Amino acid sequence: MLDNLLILTAVPVLNVQLLLDGLFIGAIFALAAYGLALVWGVMNVKNLAQGDFVMMGGYIAFVMSKMGIHPIFGLPVAIVLMFAFGWIVYRLIISRVIGRDMFTSLLATFGLAILLQQVLNLIFGPEVQTAESGFEIRSILGGMVTVADIKFISFLLTAVLAAIVVTFMKFSRMGQAIRATAQDARAAKVMGIDTDRVYAFTYALNAAICGAAGVLIAMIWVLQPFFGLAYSIRCFVIVTAAGLGNLPGVIMAGLGLGAFEQFGGFILGAEFQQAIVVGMLVLVLLIRQFQQGRQRQAVV
Amino acid sequence: MNLSPKTLAAYAAILVCGIVAPFLFPNYTFQLAMLWIMILFALTWDTMGGQMGYNSLGNIFFFGAGMYICAVVQIAWAGYDVAEYTAHFGAVKIEVTYAQYYGGLMVGLILAALGCVLFAIVFGHIVFGLRGPYFAIGTLGVALAAGELVGTWDYVGGGGGITVPFYPGEPDARSLLYYFLCFPLAIATFSFLKWLYSTRFGLAINAIRDDEEKAEGMGIHTLRYKTIAWASSAFFLGISGGIFGNMVGFVEPLEVAFPTVTFGIFMVVMALLGGKGTLWGPVLGATVFHIIKETTWTYMLGWQWVALGALIIINIVFFQQGILGWAQEKWPERFGIKVEGDDSGREAG
Numbered sequence: 001m002l003d004n005l006l007i008l009t010a011v012p013v014l015n016v017q018l019l020l021d022g023l024f025i026g027a028i029f030a031l032a033a034y035g036l037a038l039v040w041g042v043m044n045v046k047n048l049a050q051g052d053f054v055m056m057g058g059y060i061a062f063v064m065s066k067m068g069i070h071p072i073f074g075l076p077v078a079i080v081l082m083f084a085f086g087w088i089v090y091r092l093i094i095s096r097v098i099g100r101d102m103f104t105s106l107l108a109t110f111g112l113a114i115l116l117q118q119v120l121n122l123i124f125g126p127e128v129q130t131a132e133s134g135f136e137i138r139s140i141l142g143g144m145v146t147v148a149d150i151k152f153i154s155f156l157l158t159a160v161l162a163a164i165v166v167t168f169m170k171f172s173r174m175g176q177a178i179r180a181t182a183q184d185a186r187a188a189k190v191m192g193i194d195t196d197r198v199y200a201f202t203y204a205l206n207a208a209i210c211g212a213a214g215v216l217i218a219m220i221w222v223l224q225p226f227f228g229l230a231y232s233i234r235c236f237v238i239v240t241a242a243g244l245g246n247l248p249g250v251i252m253a254g255l256g257l258g259a260f261e262q263f264g265g266f267i268l269g270a271e272f273q274q275a276i277v278v279g280m281l282v283l284v285l286l287i288r289q290f291q292q293g294r295q296r297q298a299v300v
Numbered sequence: 301m302n303l304s305p306k307t308l309a310a311y312a313a314i315l316v317c318g319i320v321a322p323f324l325f326p327n328y329t330f331q332l333a334m335l336w337i338m339i340l341f342a343l344t345w346d347t348m349g350g351q352m353g354y355n356s357l358g359n360i361f362f363f364g365a366g367m368y369i370c371a372v373v374q375i376a377w378a379g380y381d382v383a384e385y386t387a388h389f390g391a392v393k394i395e396v397t398y399a400q401y402y403g404g405l406m407v408g409l410i411l412a413a414l415g416c417v418l419f420a421i422v423f424g425h426i427v428f429g430l431r432g433p434y435f436a437i438g439t440l441g442v443a444l445a446a447g448e449l450v451g452t453w454d455y456v457g458g459g460g461g462i463t464v465p466f467y468p469g470e471p472d473a474r475s476l477l478y479y480f481l482c483f484p485l486a487i488a489t490f491s492f493l494k495w496l497y498s499t500r501f502g503l504a505i506n507a508i509r510d511d512e513e514k515a516e517g518m519g520i521h522t523l524r525y526k527t528i529a530w531a532s533s534a535f536f537l538g539i540s541g542g543i544f545g546n547m548v549g550f551v552e553p554l555e556v557a558f559p560t561v562t563f564g565i566f567m568v569v570m571a572l573l574g575g576k577g578t579l580w581g582p583v584l585g586a587t588v589f590h591i592i593k594e595t596t597w598t599y600m601l602g603w604q605w606v607a608l609g610a611l612i613i614i615n616i617v618f619f620q621q622g623i624l625g626w627a628q629e630k631w632p633e634r635f636g637i638k639v640e641g642d643d644s645g646r647e648a649g
Contacts, residue, residue, distance in 0.1 A: 282441045
């Protein structure tokens with residue numbers, strides 16, 4: 001552990017490599033986390049199946065690359081398919097848990113997560129997969145730092161997708177309806193907004209965002225049916241750290257988490273990767289609790 | 301407690317069934333022992349989730365912690381150095397006499413129980429500030445983190461696991477021994493909780509479930525009650541973990557000790573299936589779930605986990621009151637619930 005720290009100080013260029021990798025992956029975390037924040041803020045549903053939606057999107061890209069189509073074209077396909085899937089899930093399950101106590105939605109989506117990861121496992125098997133993009137890998141800073149073109153492209157695509165979603169939320173009729181429902185669902189209903197349709201659209205939009213994130217993950221990282229839970233937890237970490245309705249916070253927390261994981265994984269060793277993710281969750285919840293504890297009066 | 305003869309007869313029947321079952325079905329002793337552990341799981345989860353309204357997804361942590369404590373104590377009791385033993389990955393065979401074995405097991409189980417109570421008190425102060433979904437996710441995080449961290453801890457064998465000292469006698473005697481540890485443990489858990497829910501303590505944790513702010517306003521020291529409730533769950537879960545580790549004979553972090561998505565979620569499903577917040581609900585749910593699981597699991601060829609996910613969704617979305625809750629709605633008078641303002645009132649008027 002100390003050795004790895006010494007390597008980092010002895011070869012400072014390695015820091016650049018870890019930081020770049022962290023930011024590239026962190027941007028995708030932020031994208032998926034934004035979807036969670038959307039559903040959480042608008043419908044008050046904590047979607048534990050978030051990471052499994054990401055994996056589903058990834059496997060769509062994987063299937064397309066197996067069929068000989070470049071996985072980057074999986075992006076529109078995944079968005080459309082996952083949007084439809086999200087709509088169906090909303091109609092079947094989520095519409096029945098809105099407004100009930102919060103554990104109901106949490107456990108229902110946890111059940112959905114188990115179901116999805118097992119179906120993926122049955123179809124694709126437990127092997128770790130990746131969708132080959134076939135782009136070049138470049139060396140910069142005298143060959144010490146390598147950047148795959150696909151990582152850079154996916155970073156740009158993430159930024160474009162985020163910009164589209166934000167613009168949509170700000171200016172479109174549906175986006176305004178979603179924000180109105182988030183502020184006050186009853187008032188929105190009185191003003192003639194079909195809140196049920198807004199909820200369905202929000203959940204489907206979230207699934208589509210996750211699907212897009214999954215396609216990018218499939219190209220720059222790896223897929224495995226059971227990795228979904230880790231992505232769900234990452235989304236929770238990011239949203240809890242940033243707070244709801246705080247877009248700059250979500251982006252910063254996502255990039256930060258990505259970089260933190262890369263450095264942590266390098267210093268402690270790869271076997272700690274999952275532990276770091278879960279450890280961050282416990283840590284973020286603890287910090288949040290201390291912040292709230294200050295506002296609460298103690299009972300003696 | 302004064303019980304009616306009918307209830308007393310029912311309890312006696314369950315006791316007799318529990319005692320003769322392993323002799324009637326000697327091939328299924330392991331599954332029968334598992335049934336009692338499952339009942340214990342559902343009961344201890346319900347103390348928190350049903351009676352107190354704190355839905356934990358990480359109670360499995362105590363199961364695994366108890367398992368590791370017990371295994372380490374047993375190896376140390378047999379006179380082996382744990383670090384050296386785990387470094388050889390099972391190449392060293394532990395030879396124990398009966399006296400050593402029972403001594404190690406007993407001390408191991410006691411320390412497992414006490415260790416888990418200690419963990420519950422320490423973690424209780426950390427996680428009980430979290431409410432609702434944050435509590436559920438936080439406890440899930442603790443259980444997952446424990447599995448991952450233990451998997452990297454070489455002293456207890458890391459991801460490769462640790463083999464517990466093997467029983468010196470016949471395999472049949474061994475399975476009977478563990479059956480007769482699980483059975484009284486489940487009975488003890490049930491009796492303890494039955495007594496606990498009938499006291500002021502039971503009312504206090506129900507008050508916390510119904511409205512924590514008001515309960516606090518009425519002068520209930522909520523943190524103390526919550527910690528005691530969690531510690532009593534942890535006590536029984538720790539012992540059951542120690543026993544289960546010995547039944548399997550091999551302790552491994554992700555699949556055996558901290559199986560968050562199998563046993564960890566089974567606890568919740570069983571309590572919900574039977575009807576949470578009742579004493580008999582978890583027992584009923586665990587029995588039904590375990591029987592269905594044991595009879596159909598192997599025939600579903602990988603689809604059983606999909607079925608489990610579907611069961612959770614259907615259970616939580618459409619059937620949240622559980623079997624017992626449904627029965628209470630259907631025949632309220634059998635449960636001593638008085639229904640007012642129904643047809644009988646109209647007839648009289």
